[in-house]
Amino acid sequence: MLEVAQLDIRPGQCDAFEAAFKRAQAIISSMPGYLSHQLQKCIEKDHRYLLLVQWETLEDHTEGFRQSPRYQEWKALLHHFYEPFPDVEHYQLMREQSTG
Structure with a gap:
């Protein structure tokens, strides 16, 4: 499962x-269930980042x-930098459909 946050x-x-x-x-990397x-x-907007977990x-x-x-701890380190506060969405990989 992929967490996506535009910061x-x-x-x-x-x-x-x-x-x-x-x-x-x-x-975050020390948390159970964390993979990467x-x-x-962002190249066009130098104040924008994309966090993928x-x-x-x-x-x-x-x-x-x-x-x-x-x-x-995470919140204390990072949340005061965000304006506006980011939406966080979750994605799942779609399975490929066979065509035969």
């Missing part, structure tokens, strides 16, 4: 956000991570 960072805060994210990624993550920076299940993210004490 718009307050003006002038990108360097501080990136430094904080380097610390915060150790939190990527943080990508692979989880084993939706509940690993929504319950396991978000309801954990470690989420409070």
Whole structure:
């Protein structure tokens, strides 16, 4: 399952956000059900990032991570950088259909 968050960072805060994210990624990567993550920076809008996190299940993210004490650490490190607060969506890989 893929978690997708578009992160718009307050003006002038990108360097501080990136430094904080380097610390915060150790939190998320230690969580049960975590598989991998990527943080990508937008080329056209230098204040926008895309966070992609692979989880084993939706509940690993929504319950396991978000309801954990470690989420409070994540929140303290990162949430004050966002403007507006990001929408987070979850995606699942579609199975290929056979054509025969």
